[in-house]
Structures are given as C-alpha cells and as structure tokens.
Amino acid sequence: MARFIFITGGVVSSLGKGLMGASLAALLQARGYKVRIRKFDPYLNVDPGTMSPYQHGEVYVTDDGAETDLDLGHYERFTGVPGRQSDNITSGRVYSDIIAKERRGDYLGATVQVIPHVTDAIQSFAKNLTDDLDFVICEIGGTVGDIESLPFIEAIRQLRNDVGVENTVFIHVTLVPYIAAAGELKTKPTQHSVRELTSLGIQPDVLVCRCEHELPEEERRKIALFCNVRKEAVIPALDARSIYEVPLNYHDEGLDREVLRSFGVAPRHAPDLSRWTDISDRFRNPEGEVTVGIVGKYTGLQDAYKSLQEALVHGGFANRVKVNIRWLDSELFEGDEPDLDALEPLHAILVPGGFGSRGSEGKIAAIRFARERKVPFFGICLGMQMACIEGVRAAGTMAASTTEFGTTTEPVVGLITEWMSEKGLEKREEGGDLGGTMRLGAYPAILEAGSRIADIYGTTEISERHRHRYEVNNAYRAPLEAGGLVFSGNSPDGLLPETVERPEHPWFIGVQFHPELKSKPFEPHPLFASFVKAAVKQSRLV
Ligand code: GLN
Numbered sequence: 197m198a199r200f201i202f203i204t205g206g207v208v209s210s211l212g213k214g215l216m217g218a219s220l221a222a223l224l225q226a227r228g229y230k231v232r233i234r235k236f237d238p239y240l241n242v243d244p245g246t247m248s249p250y251q252h253g254e255v256y257v258t259d260d261g262a263e264t265d266l267d268l269g270h271y272e273r274f275t276g277v278p279g280r281q282s283d284n285i286t287s288g289r290v291y292s293d294i295i296a297k298e299r300r301g302d303y304l305g306a307t308v309q310v311i312p313h314v315t316d317a318i319q320s321f322a323k324n325l326t327d328d329l330d331f332v333i334c335e336i337g338g339t340v341g342d343i344e345s346l347p348f349i350e351a352i353r354q355l356r357n358d359v360g361v362e363n364t365v366f367i368h369v370t371l372v373p374y375i376a377a378a379g380e381l382k383t384k385p386t387q388h389s390v391r392e393l394t395s396l397g398i399q400p401d402v403l404v405c406r407c408e409h410e411l412p413e414e415e416r417r418k419i420a421l422f423c424n425v426r427k428e429a430v431i432p433a434l435d436a437r438s439i440y441e442v443p444l445n446y447h448d449e450g451l452d453r454e455v456l457r458s459f460g461v462a463p464r465h466a467p468d469l470s471r472w473t474d475i476s477d478r479f480r481n482p483e484g485e486v487t488v489g490i491v492g493k494y495t496g497l498q499d500a501y502k503s504l505q506e507a508l509v510h511g512g513f514a515n516r517v518k519v520n521i522r523w524l525d526s527e528l529f530e531g532d533e534p535d536l537d538a539l540e541p542l543h544a545i546l547v548p549g550g551f552g553s554r555g556s557e558g559k560i561a562a563i564r565f566a567r568e569r570k571v572p573f574f575g576i577c578l579g580m581q582m583a584c585i586e587g588v589r590a591a592g593t594m595a596a597s598t599t600e601f602g603t604t605t606e607p608v609v610g611l612i613t614e615w616m617s618e619k620g621l622e623k624r625e626e627g628g629d630l631g632g633t634m635r636l637g638a639y640p641a642i643l644e645a646g647s648r649i650a651d652i653y654g655t656t657e658i659s660e661r662h663r664h665r666y667e668v669n670n671a672y673r674a675p676l677e678a679g680g681l682v683f684s685g686n687s688p689d690g691l692l693p694e695t696v697e698r699p700e701h702p703w704f705i706g707v708q709f710h711p712e713l714k715s716k717p718f719e720p721h722p723l724f725a726s727f728v729k730a731a732v733k734q735s736r737l738v
Contacts, residue, residue, distance in 0.1 A: 202367070203333065212442075237285070238286070258637065363459075365458045403431065484517045489544070493525070507720070515728050515732055536562075547583070597609075652722050660711055670692075
C-alpha cells in the first residue's frame with residue numbers, strides 16, 4: 197500500500213507549497229521510490245478551466261484532457277510523471293459528484309452531509325489509483341483556518357486513522373517573517389498556525405519554515421518546542437536562486453530524511469541528485485544570453501504563462517544560455533502607425549496561446565515583423581492561428597480573421613463541431629457551455645517527412661496536448677502554401693492542421709498544441725531547445 201504525505205499551509209498563501217511538494221517528490225524519486233503528487237483545491241469551481249489566468253494563473257492540461265491547477269505543471273516538470281485527471285480535485289467537483297448521486301437517489305434516503313459524505317469522497321480521491329506507488333503526496337490548497345479547506349483537513353485527519361499513523365506524514369508550511377525594525381525573525385505566526393491545525397486534530401510531523409534569513413538555532417529550537425516537533429524536523433526554507441535548485445536546498449536541510457524518518461523508513465540508499473546538480477550548473481554557469489519577446493495578452497501576470505516561461509528556461513539549459521524574457525503587451529503594436537521599436541532588440545518572438553480578440557491585431561503585427569525581418573518566430577495555439585491569418589493577409593486578403601472574434605467573410609480559423617479522438621467522434625454544440633467543451637488533452641499528429649519540425653522532433657509521429665475550440669481552416673491550405681506557409685503537420689485523418697512552418701525563413705513555426713506543457717528541465721522540449729538555438733544564432737547577427 198502507498199504511504200501518504202499531506203501538505204498544508206499556514207500564516208499566508210503563496211508559500212510555495214506546490215514547489216515544496218514537487219521537490220520532495222523529486223527527492224524521493226532520487227532515492228528510487230515511485231511517487232505521485234495530487235492537489236486538492238478548496239474553491240467551488242469544478243475545475244480551473246473557466247477561471248481567468250489573471251485570477252489563478254495558467255490552466256495546466258494533462259494528457260487525459262483535464263484542466264488542472266498550475267501546480268500540476270510543477271509536479272510534472274520536477275518528476276517527469278505525467279499528471280492525470282485523478283490528480284486534481286476541487287470542492288466544486290466533489291460537491292457536483294455528490295449532488296448528482298443524490299439526485300439519482302444513490303444515497304437511499306440518507307441525509308447527505310459534509311461528514312461523512314464529502315470527507316469520504318475526498319478520502320477516496322486521495323486513495324484512488326495508488327496501488328503501484330510508494331508515496332502519494334497530497335497538497336491541500338489554501339491556508340489552514342479558511343472555511344473552505346475545513347472538509348479537506350477533516351478528511352486527511354480521518355484518513356490517518358484509517359490507514360494508520362505509520363502510513364501518513366503531515367507537513368505544514370509556514371512563514372517566519374523578518375521584522376527589520378527589531379532585526380529578528382518572528383516565530384509567533386508559526387506557533388499560532390500550528391495551534392490552529394492541532395485544534396482541527398492534526399499534529400504536523402514536519403514543519404517547513406519559509407524565511408528570508410537564516411533561521412538561528414535558537415528560533416528553530418523554539419519552534420520545535422512550541423509546536424511539538426523534533427528540532428531536526430523544523431526545516432528552514434530560504435528563497436532559492438532558481439526553482440530548480442529547490443530540491444537540492446531541501447535535501448541539504450534534511451527534508452527527505454526527516455519525512456522518511458517520520459514514516460520509520462530507513463533510507464534505502466543516498467539519493468542520486470546528479471540530474472539536479474547538472475541543472476544547477478547549467479543555471480549558474482550560462483555561456484551566453486538571449487532575449488525572447490513574448491507578445492501576448494496576459495503579460496501582466498507571469499503565472500498566466502507559467503509552463504511557457506519554464507519551457508523557455510529549459511530551452512536555455514539545452515543550449516547553455518540564459519534566456520531573458522521580455523513580456524510585451526500586444527496592444528502596444530496596434531493602431532494605424534504601430535511603433536514596433538520594442539521588437540528590434542529581440543532575438544526571437546513568441547506569440548503564445550490565448551482567447552478573445554483583444555490585442556490580436558498587435559500579435560499579427562509582431563508576426564509580420566518576425567516574418568519580414570527574419571527573426572525566429574514561434575506561434576503557439578492562438579499564435580499559430582494568428583500566423584495563418586497574417587499569411588492570408590500578406591497574400592492580399594485583408595479580411596482574413598477567425599470566427600472566434602465575430603462573423604467574418606474569410607474564416608481562416610473557425611469553430612469545428614466534430615472531430616475524431618481516441619474515444620471516437622467528439623461533438624460540440626455551437627453555443628455550448630464554455631467549460632469542458634474544447635479539444636482537450638493529448639492528440640496524435642503526423643509530421644511531413646523532411647519538414648523542419650519533423651527534423652526537430654526526430655520523428656514524424658508525435659502526441660501533444662491541446663486546449664482550443666477553433667482550428668485553422670483547411671480551405672486556406674493552398675493559398676497559404678502558395679505564400680510560403682507550409683502545413684507541415686496534420687491530424688492523422690488529415691483534416692486538422694497541427695503545425696505550420698516557413699521553409700524559407702530561419703525559424704518560423706506555428707503549432708496548434710501546447711508543447712510547453714511537456715517540457716522538463718532535465719528533458720527540454722525539442723521545439724524549445726531548437727527555438728532558443730535559433731535565438732542564439734540570431735543574437736550573433738544583431
Ligand atoms: N482561442 C483559440 C481557440 O480556442 C486558441 C486557444 C489557445 O490558444 N489555447 O482555438
């Protein structure tokens with residue numbers, strides 16, 4: 197049976213519980229264990245799919261088509277284990293399942309209550325599909341004391357009784373703030389937060405204390421004493437230079453050792469951390485740097501493009517260069533006489549995925565700049581769609597557009613209502629619900645032999661993750677190809693364009709899918725490695 201590690205947070209939000217969990221998973225993996233990480237989100241949305249990236253950051257899509265919390269992206273980047281629908285639940289999903297059952301009459305007349313029905317559902321989610329694992333790490337979103345997280349805390353308390361103390365470890369992440377006027381780190385908020393947690397029936401085994409300064413022995417001893425944990429189990433967590441050094445830092449502070457000790461497990465062998473020391477070396481000792489511009493809509497909140505940002509960093513690791521990202525709001529490039537000066541110093545331009553028409557003309561202007569000036573260009577999802585619209589406009593059809601932005605006489609991109617997936621024919625209604633009506637998750641694509649993209653992947657058969665409603669319209673294939681934009685990859689039935697490229701350009705590729713979701717620091721995605729390589733080349737020209 198798998199052992200369970202539960203992570204809660206206290207004092208404030210944004211303490212990096214997700215990164216902590218991902219790092220712990222990586223460390224346990226490095227010791228040879230099989231690990232999976234899960235996220236429990238206390239909000240009432242059924243999934244984060246309908247939430248604005250401004251509110252909640254990126255929606256991370258899994259192979260099986262789940263729209264999940266961005267922490268699942270960290271988990272996958274740190275462990276290489278692909279996330280699944282069953283790795284993320286929200287209160288909304290738990291309640292909607294329970295209410296659907298209640299309406300069907302499945303509860304046979306019983307009164308349906310938070311305890312036991314909601315807490316049972318949460319426990320079975322935690323235990324679902326865990327037989328082949330050594331450890332399951334479950335992160336509880338939010339902060340202890342929130343009304344919303346109470347059922348989750350109660351469920352994990354019950355779960356400890358159910359599977360046994362020896363099979364569960366509770367880790368609580370808190371903040372130890374530094375008060376400049378006193379020149380001291382303060383442990384009181386941590387004490388209060390642990391008191392709150394114990395009042396809910398949970399005594400943490402390990403405390404992770406985020407702090408801006410070294411935690412002095414005296415403070416560590418004090419926290420241990422007041423919070424009823426061993427001094428060695430008070431793990432200081434200072435800010436790291438790179439998120440990819442966090443696993444090494446936690447290992448140095450003894451996190452994985454303390455967790456195993458709490459389980460009463462003698463470590464099998466020392467962890468093999470070579471993967472992480474290599475990444476740290478690439479991060480600390482770059483041999484050059486390049487500047488990549490991301491021209492998009494949500495540039496004010498970088499979490500909205502978390503995986504993209506990380507994939508570019510990975511592309512930098514692959515080429516041993518530092519990638520500087522310049523976030524550019526595409527609306528800057530709109531108007532009759534757009535000022536494109538901000539594009540001049542860039543070594544490469546990327547137009548990412550997005551929804552809605554705001555800023556689209558600016559994206560098209562940036563793509564035109566990249567095409568004409570032969571600057572490496574990468575268009576992802578909406579970015580590829582815009583590159584196709586730009587291509588049709590370049591051939592003289594100025595009305596080229598997408599039906600996503602309203603009715604158009606030239607639907608270069610349009611809504612498709614039927615397509616094939618592994619499950620068979622999928623259908624969507626023209627004015628259907630926004631939630632869960634997209635082409636979501638992994639789909640195969642066939643790449644044209646001899647195309648640049650096939651060369652980059654080193655194969656003609658790929659599978660990548662999708663999240664979109666609209667598709668490039670095959671009816672425009674001939675005029676686009678006449679203008680130099682080749683459809684180099686397609687769905688296996690040939691109906692849906694998956695990738696486009698300009699063979700005459702140094703590096704101009706558009707993809708309908710989101711390759712950034714599968715990039716890892718220790719296995720950079722080939723498209724990002726190649727794109728950054730093209731940026732390095734470009735940097736030598738300018
Ligand atoms: N808005 C576009 C669509 O729905 C693109 C989506 C995306 O970039 N993820 O097809």
